[in-house]
Every structure is written in structure tokens, then in C-alpha cells.
Amino acid sequence: MPDQDQLARVRASFARQTVMDTIGATLEHVEPGRITIALPVSPRISQQHGFVHAGIVSTIADSACGYAAFSLMRPGAGVLTVEFKVNLMSPASGSRLIAEGRVVRAGRTLTVCQAEVFAETRGDRKTVALMTATLMTIEGRDDVVD
């Protein structure tokens, strides 16, 4: 059974990621081990050719991975990204981007997640990026909680 308290902590923690407001991303869906984030494409997040910047694509993919990992953690734990790798398979354009992150393996200290980022254009969906990330469970550090 989903731990509703932890899913509420995911939402509260996401709401504290001020960068999401800055770029315009929202939390679309939360379930244990699986997170969806949406990002409308806008000129404010573009690189030089008008596509969404690869770093912004990575920002939503990283948060989708991080909160997928965090959704399975115990109260009081925090999550930090150890590393991630992202392949940019198509220029990110369209009307909005969707990042879906899921836990591949949850360990005691480290969790491996993968995320796929899609670009939506008038109902079509195209994969623009794939991420694999390693996240760390942090316990006992006051500055890294929730």
C-alpha cells in the first residue's frame, strides 16, 4: 500500500524546489517509485537554436529521478544526486516536455533510477532524452532532510 505520508512529503519537497517555478515545471503524478514532471516549452528556457536547453531537460529528469527515489525512503531521510548521465536523442521542442522517472533498484544507501523525457506536439510524443541516475539516501544531516 502506498505510504501516503511519504507521497505528501514528495509534494511538499517538490514545492520547495524554487527552480521549478523559475523554469515553469510542475509535478504531474506521484506514486511509489514513479514520478512525472511537466514543463511547458517557452523561450525562457532555450538554448541558441530555440530548443529547450539540455541542462533544463536534465533538471526535470533529475528531479523525476530524485523524487522517485525519495518516494520510497523513510521519514527523516533526504535525497541527493550522486551522478547522472543523459543522452539527448532529439532536439527538445514542441508544446511541452514530460519527464517520467522510476526507481530501478532501491538500496539501503544508493538508489538507481531512470528517466525518459518526451516532447509533446499536438498529441504526438517523441523521446528526447534518457537519463540514468544514482541517488543517495542521506540520514542524520540537518541540512538534507525531506
Next chain:
Amino acid sequence: MPDQDQLARVRASFARQTVMDTIGATLEHVEPGRITIALPVSPRISQQHGFVHAGIVSTIADSACGYAAFSLMRPGAGVLTVEFKVNLMSPASGSRLIAEGRVVRAGRTLTVCQAEVFAETRGDRKTVALMTATLMTIEGRDDVVD
């Protein structure tokens, strides 16, 4: 001798990366094969614990790599990120972040770059992230020029 025209193209292209305005990053230094980008730390780019979001750290590292690669390309070429991998070694905080990107190997089609991101705090410098990126030279595509 540095190709001043190409270095001017780097600056002009960076100025078109509207995301840099959105997050507050500026191009600090340009030389052939080597780029420095600065980003003042602000609450607008934070993750949930108040550190700069790993995706934003990656955004300046990716642009530092991309423009390092681009600085060695011929007129008319464009650059796209194929993939990158970033290790986040310390939480990104302090007064500002500095991303230094450099070309490790420039090939005809693919260029490998590395970037280091430092956090500055009252004169101290601490490495917060290391990136290795693969960039692609794009020629003959109207939507990917400069």
C-alpha cells in the same frame, strides 16, 4: 592564433541562450577550446534544501562544454550535445558557481569536453561537479547554425 571571428560567434550564440538570462548566468571568458561561465547563487535556482539544483549546475557545465567545442568549429557549423555525465561531488552553495569547460579531443564529427564546476565562498573555491560531454558538429542544417 585565435580565430577572433569564431570567438565572436561564441559570444553571439551564448547571448541567444535565453535560459542563461533566466537563471542569471554570464559568459566570463572565451578562448579557443576553453570557456568560463559564472552563475551567482540565488534562491531562484534552488532544489529543496537550498542548494543550486543539479540540473542548473549541469546547465552551465553543458554550455561551457558546448561553447568550448564550438569555439574550434568552422563558420556555418552548429553544435548539439549528444550526451553528458556529471558527478555531483558537493552540494552547490556559496556566493557563485564557476563552470570551466575545455576540449579534450576535437574530432571531425564528435568533440569530447570536460567541465569542472566550482563554488566560490568568500574567496574559497570548492569543486562541486565534474562533467564529461560528447558534442556533435552539425553542418548543413538550417535550424542548427551557430
Next chain:
Amino acid sequence: MPDQDQLARVRASFARQTVMDTIGATLEHVEPGRITIALPVSPRISQQHGFVHAGIVSTIADSACGYAAFSLMRPGAGVLTVEFKVNLMSPASGSRLIAEGRVVRAGRTLTVCQAEVFAETRGDRKTVALMTATLMTIEGRDDVVD
């Protein structure tokens, strides 16, 4: 319809990978865009704790990715690995390892593949590694054909 000639080229090319004999790996299954390689666990390929060395796990995963990419290429092309990233999720032990590689996106120049490596122990299967790889199609180079 599968291109039987190209699948035959996959088998012939794999047979020239002398390292596969050295470590004891065999090509189990070939279909367009999807390759399976098997590797019996033996003390000859161990790291210090008796597990299969991460580099050997990567060797079969990389070949599974490379031949998945190659299986979709045209006659006369060769394939080279540009980069790969592998997460080792569990120590690799058991009776044999199975690497399954598949094409995620086949482009004109670059192909992105992913591989999963399983360890089999008395019928059980456990994921030990995940790889994402970028492969390059090489044309017109005499030393990189098939």
C-alpha cells in the same frame, strides 16, 4: 523483414572478437536491433572478491549494444563505441551472465543502445548491471568494416 545478410554479418563479426573466446562469451541470439550474449561465470574473469569483474560485465554489455546497433546498419558500414555508462547494481556472481542489448534510437551517424546484464543462478535471474551506450556508424574507413 529481417535482413538475413546483415544478421549473418553480425555473427561473422562477433566470431572475430577474439576477446569473447578469451573470456568464454558466446552469441546467444540475434535479431534486428536486439542481441543476447551469454558468459559462464568462471574464476578466470574475477575481481578480488570472486565476482565477475565490472570491466568484463561491461565487455559483454558493450558488445550486445554494438551488435544491436550494427544489426540495423547497411553493408559496408562498421561500428565503433563512442562512450558508455554502466551502473553495477549487484555483485556479478551465479552460474552465468546474460547481456541483452537493444537499440533505443538509430540515427544516421549515432545510435543509442541500452543493455541489461542478468546473473542466473539455478533458474533465478537478477539484474546486475545497466548500460547506456552511444555507437557510431563508420563508413568509408577500410580498417573499420563489419
Next chain:
Amino acid sequence: MPDQDQLARVRASFARQTVMDTIGATLEHVEPGRITIALPVSPRISQQHGFVHAGIVSTIADSACGYAAFSLMRPGAGVLTVEFKVNLMSPASGSRLIAEGRVVRAGRTLTVCQAEVFAETRGDRKTVALMTATLMTIEGRDDVVD
């Protein structure tokens, strides 16, 4: 002052990596946080075009990283590779390969290392690969010691 006991443990542990005998690799140099491994190029470790297989290049790079990390650990600890990423910049050929691994950041639980692999040909040296790896210190597990 270098911890001679720990450097002796590096050598003893490397000697237990039976895969190194199988491929012909030797430990060339050990100092705290820095390891060099040499591998004569031979047809036994080739891919289909006669170059050293990317997975074998990774095998020596991974061990160079792993032992660089291990050289700074305390007695009784073991080391496991969490993940690595490798860029293959030139086909690996020549007379022998040299992998140099060094610690970039040693944390309590995780250590980040980088390795460079060179190919030597009649005195010339060419970089063939760059690796960034995350290693984990394992304590209290009987099957992962030294």
C-alpha cells in the same frame, strides 16, 4: 606519509584479480590515491577490427580507479564499483595500454575517481579513453574485504 600497509593491501588485492592474468595486465605503480596498470596489446583481447575491446580498456581503467580509491581506505574496508562512464576517443591499438587512475574526491562512503588510458606505440603516447567512476567503501561485509 604513505600508509605502506594499505599499499601492500592494494598489491595483494590486485594479485587476486584473476582476470588480470587472463588479459595480461600488470600493476605498474602504486601510490596513495594514484594507480598505474599496464596491458600489452595482444590478439587475445581484440574486438572485430583488431583494436583492444572497449570493455577490456574499461577493465584496466576500472581497476585503476578502484585501487586508487582503495589505496586511501582503512584496513578491513572493501571497494566496489557503483558506476563508471567511459569515452573511447581513439581506437585502442599500439604495443601496450597504460591506465592511470586517480582519486578526485574521497568521501566517507563514496569516492570519485578518473582514469586516462593511453596507447603506447614506439614511444608515442595517445589518449584512447577517459573514465569517471564512483566507488563505494564497503565495511562490515565478509564477502567484500580488501
